[in-house]
Amino acid sequence: MVDTGDAAPDFTAPLANGDVDSFTLSERLEDEAPIVLAFFPGAFTGVCTDEMCTFQDRLSAFDDVDATVYGVSRDTPFAQNEFREQNDLEFGLISDLNKEIIADYGVEMDFDDMGVYGVAKRSVFVVDADGEITYAWVSDDPGVEPEYAEVEDAAADAA
Template sequence: MISVGDEAPDFTAPLANGDVAEVTLSDAVADGPVVLAFFPGAFTSVCSHEMETFDERLEEFADAGVTVYGVSIDTPFAQNAFREELGLGFGLVSDSNRDIVDAYDIAMDFTALGVHNLAKRAVFVVDEDRTVTYAWVSDDPGVEPDYDEVVAAVQDD
């Protein structure tokens, strides 16, 4: 699993931002640190609350020069519908091939539901050198990150 001090695995993936674009992590961090907020799936209650909470605090991240991205295995089309429903002001990275989830070693299964290789709920702050400066991963998909801690991590960065 990726830890503080590790180099964040680079990736290029579809970005749901109201349209469908592409984002490459190494290009994104050239503009400043990035928060990668992994969530298991769009249109679920805890994931919706998590993304809404990041959106409510978006100004704090922007003030720190940080860009927030949500990351899930959902398609960019589903993510755009999710963004629109919640009114999110940040982009969602589509990892439908599960390459990012695998690279960050945060896959989990909902075996009872027959859904496999979803993202664990996790947050990584990645600086301009692609160094992970904050990492939080939960084995319990019902637990949300400590948002104050994430904001403090980017303000210290």
């Protein structure tokens, strides 16, 4: 798993933002850093919906420090756009359908009892303008949400 002080693994993936665009982390850093990458197991599930809606509710705190929030999951960008619409999310969701970003960040987990494999652990990384991870939080318990105030503080510190 990547950790604080590591270079953030670069990636290019589909971005659900109402349309489907391409997102390359390294190309976004200059204009959008600090970038908050909030990995979640799956759209339309209870805790994941709560988490993404909480980021939406607190979006002004990130806007105040010019930080940009993105959710990251294995869902297709089309499902993510529906999820965004149903929950009035104003930030983009990155589709990691091929599990490459999840693997690069070391946050893959399985739900063996449900036959679901290779989804993201609930985790949050803050990436500064230099591409360095300045904050890392990873939970082995999919029912635990991040400490949002801590993420906000980390984004402010990276600004």
